[in-house]
Amino acid sequence: MEIGEWKIAKIGDIIVIGYVSSIGYYDNQIELAIVGRIIKGKMMWGSPTKLLFGEHRLKPIGTLLDDIQDKTALIDLALMTKDKEWFEGLTGGLKNGIPRSSNSATMDT
Secondary structure, three states, rough: OOOOOEEEEOOOOOOEEEEEEEEEOOOOOOEEEEEEEOOOOOOEOOOEEEEOOHHHOOOEEOHHHHHHHOOHHHHHHHHHHHOOHHHHHHHHHHHHHHOOOOOOOHHHH
């Protein structure tokens, strides 16, 4: 597991989506910066909130984000989290007719 990896975890009936922000705190727990929640099948985005998880509770995100959101929402999330690599991967398809996000934020380098 590496800092910046996207993971999901289940908390009761809620699935949280976030990226690893720190490793090794408090008996090797992983700090996850949670940016989204799926509650009763509905996706909700928010500002990053950090929570600690045991590594065994975190699962790979796989294609979950692509399955539940359109590409423009993912671009907005990449901008919000300042994930340059993910942003560049998402926007590589702009030349192929994928619409630009309406978010006017810029990516910090």
